[in-house]
Amino acid sequence: xASDATGIEALIELMARLxxxxxxxxxxxxxxxxxxxxxxxxxxxxxxxxxxxxxxDCHICGNISTEETCPIxxxxxxxxxxxxxVEDVADLWALERGGVFxxxxxxxGGTLSALDAIGPDELGIPRLARRVADQGIAExxxxxxxxVDGQTTAHYIADALAGTQAEITxxxxxxxxxxxxxxxxxxxxxxxxxxxRRV
Numbered sequence: 180x181a182s183d184a185t186g187i188e189a190l191i192e193l194m195a196r197l198x199x200x201x202x203x204x205x206x207x208x209x210x211x212x213x214x215x216x217x218x219x220x221x222x223x224x225x226x227x228x229x230x231x232x233x234x235x236d237c238h239i240c241g242n243i244s245t246e247e248t249c250p251i252x253x254x255x256x257x258x259x260x261x262x263x264x265v266e267d268v269a270d271l272w273a274l275e276r277g278g279v280f281x282x283x284x285x286x287x288g289g290t291l292s293a294l295d296a297i298g299p300d301e302l303g304i305p306r307l308a309r310r311v312a313d314q315g316i317a318e319x320x321x322x323x324x325x326x327v328d329g330q331t332t333a334h335y336i337a338d339a340l341a342g343t344q345a346e347i348t349x350x351x352x353x354x355x356x357x358x359x360x361x362x363x364x365x366x367x368x369x370x371x372x373x374x375x376r377r378v
Contacts, residue, residue: 187209187213190209191205191206191209192205194208194209230245233245235247236286237249237251237252239252239283239310240252240283240284240285240286241268241284241285241286241287241288241303242268242271242284242286243268251275251283251284252283256281257281257282257283258281258282258283259282259283259314260282260315260316260317260318261282261283261316261317261318261319261320262282262283262284262285262307262310262311262316262318262319262320263280263282263283263284263285263319263320263322264284264285264287264307264319264320264321264322264323264336265284265285265286265287265322265323266286266287266288266289266290266323266324266329266332267286267287267288267289268286270286270322270324271284271286274322280320282318282320285303285307285310287302287303287304287323287332288301288302288303289301289302290302290323290324290326290328290329290331290332291328291331291332291335292328299335299339302332304335304336304339305339307319307336307339307340308339308340308343311340311343311345312343315344316343316345317344317345317346318345318346318347318348319336319340319345319346319347319348320348320349320350321333321336321337321347321348321349321350322349322350323349325352325366325370333349351374352367352370352371352374353367353370353371353372353374354367354368354371
């Protein structure tokens, strides 16, 4: 019985490491899975084991897939003249949820950081430059986070692609849909004022 409790506690500790789950939430999730072992826990364990064996980075864009080429890069209906550069796979998935962008992606896997020894080669920026030049890309959208590291990386990429024919654009920043000015930080309000447009 003690070994079972140790195994359950180990599962709770592992679950608590997941983003958005603390020890209490992890305990509740594990308890629910134990109560529904056949319907939830067994299929989840099987799916996790399968993905652990087959998941890999797409060799073209860096998205996570169970195939060598991810479904986005393999889709002939996607626009081939536009590449959207994102920091992480989570950002790619967020853009895909919106269903608006129909081009291709390039996942950096982070941002430039001298402190962490992350340079252009670690982010695949030379590979991005080759893709843009070889494929005749018309537009590169820099969809990087509005952090100091994100903006530094965006400027570096823009400089690296200066010799290509691609137009370099970035996402608009400012007041979110449904947002109230009183709740926004000064930087967001300033960006919104600079990006104002005619009504």
